[in-house]
Amino acid sequence: xxxxxxxxxxxxxxxxxxxxxxxxxxxxxxxxxxxxxxxxxxxxxxxxxxxxxxxxxxxxxxxxxxxxxxxxxxxxxxxxxxxxxxxxxxxxxxxxxxxxxxxxxxxxxxxxxxxxxxxxxxxxxxxxxxxxxxxxxxxxxxxxxxxxxxxxxxxxxxxxxxxxxxxxxxxxxxxxxxxxxxxxxxxxxxxxxxxxxxxxxxxxxxxxxxxxxxxxxxxxxxxxxxxxxxxxxxxxxxxxxxxxxxxxxxxxxxxxxxxxxxxxxxxxxxxxxxxxxxxxxxxxxxxxxxxxxxxxxxxxxxxxxxxxxxxxxxxxxxxxxxxxxxxxxxxxxxxxxxxxxxxxxxxxxxxxxxxxxxxxxxxxxxxxxxxxxxxxxxxxxxxxxxxxxxxxxxxxxxxxxxxxxxxxxxxxxxxxxxxxxxxxxxxxxxxxxxxxxxxxxxxxxxxxxxxxxxxxxxxxxxxxxxxxxxxxxxxxxxxxxxxxxxxxxxxxxxxxxxxxxxxxxxx
Numbered sequence: 001x002x003x004x005x006x007x008x009x010x011x012x013x014x015x016x017x018x019x020x021x022x023x024x025x026x027x028x029x030x031x032x033x034x035x036x037x038x039x040x041x042x043x044x045x046x047x048x049x050x051x052x053x054x055x056x057x058x059x060x061x062x063x064x065x066x067x068x069x070x071x072x073x074x075x076x077x078x079x080x081x082x083x084x085x086x087x088x089x090x091x092x093x094x095x096x097x098x099x100x101x102x103x104x105x106x107x108x109x110x111x112x113x114x115x116x117x118x119x120x121x122x123x124x125x126x127x128x129x130x131x132x133x134x135x136x137x138x139x140x141x142x143x144x145x146x147x148x149x150x151x152x153x154x155x156x157x158x159x160x161x162x163x164x165x166x167x168x169x170x171x172x173x174x175x176x177x178x179x180x181x182x183x184x185x186x187x188x189x190x191x192x193x194x195x196x197x198x199x200x201x202x203x204x205x206x207x208x209x210x211x212x213x214x215x216x217x218x219x220x221x222x223x224x225x226x227x228x229x230x231x232x233x234x235x236x237x238x239x240x241x242x243x244x245x246x247x248x249x250x251x252x253x254x255x256x257x258x259x260x261x262x263x264x265x266x267x268x269x270x271x272x273x274x275x276x277x278x279x280x281x282x283x284x285x286x287x288x289x290x291x292x293x294x295x296x297x298x299x300x301x302x303x304x305x306x307x308x309x310x311x312x313x314x315x316x317x318x319x320x321x322x323x324x325x326x327x328x329x330x331x332x333x334x335x336x337x338x339x340x341x342x343x344x345x346x347x348x349x350x351x352x353x354x355x356x357x358x359x360x361x362x363x364x365x366x367x368x369x370x371x372x373x374x375x376x377x378x379x380x381x382x383x384x385x386x387x388x389x390x391x392x393x394x395x396x397x398x399x400x401x402x403x404x405x406x407x408x409x410x411x412x413x414x415x416x417x418x419x420x421x422x423x424x425x426x427x428x429x430x431x432x433x434x435x436x437x438x439x440x441x442x443x444x445x446x447x448x449x450x451x452x453x454x455x456x457x458x459x460x461x462x463x464x465x466x467x468x469x470x471x472x473x474x475x476x477x478x479x480x481x482x483x484x485x486x487x488x489x490x491x492x493x494x495x496x497x498x499x500x501x502x503x504x505x506x507x
Contacts, residue, residue, distance in 0.1 A: 001204045001251055001507060004030065004159060005063025006077050006152070009171075009194040010053045016081075017181045017189035018143040021046040023083040025090055026054075029098035030064035031074040036099045037250070038064040041091040063198065065252030067489035069157040074102040076151040077195065079176075084141035097135045101151060143185035148176035148193055163199035168471050170197045201471050203496070203505045206233060206246040208256035216246045216256050216504040221314065221422070221480025222493040225269035227276040230296055231486045233493040234267055234278060235504050243267065243278055244504075247296050251491055251506055259299035262288045266314035266363075266480070272324045277302070277344060279317050279326060285310045287328055289344065304345050309337070313363035314422070314480060320366075320373045321397055327353065327364050327375065336360060336377075340397075358390050358403035363480075365425035369432040371395060374459050376406065376423045376434050385409065389420050389436055393459050412438045412452040412465035421449070426483035428490040431455045435481050435492060438465075451477050451494065468492065468507055478502055 006028055016022045023046050029039040040061060044054070066073055076098055085093060136146045152159070162170055171194070178189030206216035218235020225232050231251060235244045242260040260278075267280035267290070275292045282288050287309045289302035306326060315328040323340040330337055336353040353375075360377025367374050372393050379390045389406040411418040418438035425434045433455045440448050452465040468475075479495040479502070492507040 001065050001202060002067055003063040003200045004066055004075060005198045006075050007059040007196050008054050009196060010051060012051045012192040013047060013049045014190040016048060016186045017145055017147065017178055018081060019186050021048050022081040025080050025082050027078040027094035027098055029076050031102035032066055032071050039095040039098055041094045065250050066156050067251060071156045073156050073159060074151055074153045076101055078149045079147040080139060081147055082139055082144045084144055093138050100135050143181055145179060145181065147178055147189050148191055152197060159199060163197060168199045201469055203470065203475050203507045206254050206504045206506055208254050214256045215500055216244050217501050218244055218495050218504050219502060220266055222482040222495055222504055223267045223269045224482035224484035224493040225271050225276060226484045226486040227271040227296060231484055231491055232269060232276060232296060233504055233506065234269055236264055238501060243290055260290050261301060262290050264290060268315060268317050270317040270319060270324060272319050279315060281311055281315060285312050285331055287311060287315055302344060306339055306347050307350055309350055316364050316366045318366040318368060318373060320368050327366060336364065353400060355392050355400040356402045360390055363422060365423040367425040367427045367432050369427045374432050376425050378420050378423060387419050389423065391459060407454060407462045407465060422480045424481050424483045426485055428485035431457050432459060433483055433490060435483055437477050449476050451481060
């Protein structure tokens with residue numbers, strides 16, 4: 001996830017707007033492509049002249065997830081003196097001013113902003129309080145009025161460029177002379193502010209921000225799918241053994257719930273025929289269809305179940321040639337088999353996936369790119385290296401290419417002795433992506449699990465295994481990961497062991 005935020009480190013008051021003390025309120029807002037994506041306001045307190053530091057809890061409030069590099073972004077803050085507006089009205093008033101401010105400079109978030117940045121080396125805007133005085137017209141009692149305001153406007157990739165350093169932040173020290181204060185108040189306010197622009201690339205937990213907040217917990221690997229423009233992730237509740245479900249438009253704000261009729265050990269999800277379906281492997285190792293939703297909120301049992309089949313591996317679901325296909329390994333024979341349906345009511349019989357060459361010895365993952373269905377698995381070689389990531393493909397669902405090694409069997413770049421554990425796959429922006437957990441042994445009984453990601457435009461030429469970049473340390477996946485592409489971003493969902501148990505996180 002790419003997270004952006006402003007924070008004020010400290011402020012020096014040379015002159016207050018009020019006669020003695022200013023009652024300061026702070027608002028931070030973010031507008032993305034013309035929509036107010038995030039805003040919050042709070043009362044900092046009463047302050048007289050001097051140097052004042054903003055509490056760390058305020059500075060660490062959540063930023064805004066912006067995943068599209070081309071998105072037009074306006075980040076802003078407002079600092080106002082308000083002793084007379086009711087506290088419960090302040091958030092709405094300041095959010096309204098932030099929205100109007102973003103509208104004033106929306107054009108600068110495109111080509112004009114880029115040209116201005118190229119000319120000056122900076123891309124934030126000096127917001128003259130006097131030109132937007134009407135935006136704070138609701139501060140019209142006694143000495144109330146604006147103290148300072150600032151905006152950063154530009155396409156998101158410009159924010160990335162400006163924060164491309166070791167700290168991924170930009171620090172600014174600036175003076176803010178205030179507007180004329182009414183008769184009987186202090187002189188015009190005069191503040192120096194120290195503030196930061198931050199960019200953090202990290203994993204985020206799937207948390208519903210309700211009261212109380214609900215964190216998504218799972219005792220199984222993650223499932224994920226895109227449906228009607230939303231990202232959906234799935235796990236298994238350790239308490240109810242239901243399917244746990246998180247839904248989000250941006251990857252930052254989540255709704256978490258649960259449903260289900262089967263105790264699933266593994267699961268996967270697929271959007272098909274305007275419905276989002278969840279499939280899995282039950283405790284008795286049968287392949288089951290657990291439920292579906294149209295709107296992502298209300299869940300219903302499936303109209304029929306796939307033909308009886310037993311497996312002890314995770315399964316894969318893929319839409320290909322207008323049919324939903326389910327791939328699974330036969331528990332008794334180890335053979336990879338497939339069934340399909342065009343309505344999730346009537347199913348074809350299970351059939352073998354015939355392929356020459358390597359035969360996968362693990363669960364598989366699938367994705368469709370340019371009319372070709374790609375399948376990935378882990379092959380047990382019986383020698384060194386013991387395991388390889390392998391790949392096959394078909395254009396008609398019947399004739400399969402020989403299984404071949406992905407990346408010629410090379411391990412992940414930062415795990416030269418790594419062993420791939422499992423696979424996930426998805427397509428995004430004309431490429432097929434495959435993710436796998438890599439387990440390395442650095443010493444006696446010392447094992448480390450990392451995530452490797454690879455992609456190809458044709459299923460033959462690969463980019464090389466790499467770990468998704470984060471700015472805040474390593475991430476250890478504790479179960480099978482899942483991939484899903486929504487809008488302009490490829491998301492990775494993974495379980496992670498935390499103090500709250502195995503929780504689901506998204507990148």
